[in-house]
């Protein structure tokens with residue numbers, strides 16, 4: 256059945272390390288992966304403060320610090336963790352559950368979103 260036909264195998268890998276390393280410098284202008292950023296999340300009109308760095312998603316950090324961001328799949332598919340970025344800058348690696356237009360307007364999937372060099376403020380949209 257495959258005789259004479261070429262098989263094509265594609266492997267896609269998300270690599271955030273170059274992006275993360277290129278953005279983070281300390282006072283000596285050397286690369287650092289340990290930069291700590293402050294996040295403020297407003298969820299159901301309650302305000303939570305927690306720390307972030309560029310190694311894990313916003314959702315993973317929030318859950319580890321008992322911030323109740325709703326979630327389900329943690330794979331960028333269900334959209335349950337969608338939030339609005341009020342201030343700061345983020346990088347979303349997988350955004351199947353939000354449109355390009357929503358991203359342009361500041362919406363993010365916290366399970367697929369990382370910080371870069373700034374503190375951020377996000378809020379729930381429900």
Ligand code: FES
Pocket residue numbers: 325326327328329330331332333334335336337352364365366367
């Ligand atoms: S938890 Fe499903 S898209 Fe984030």
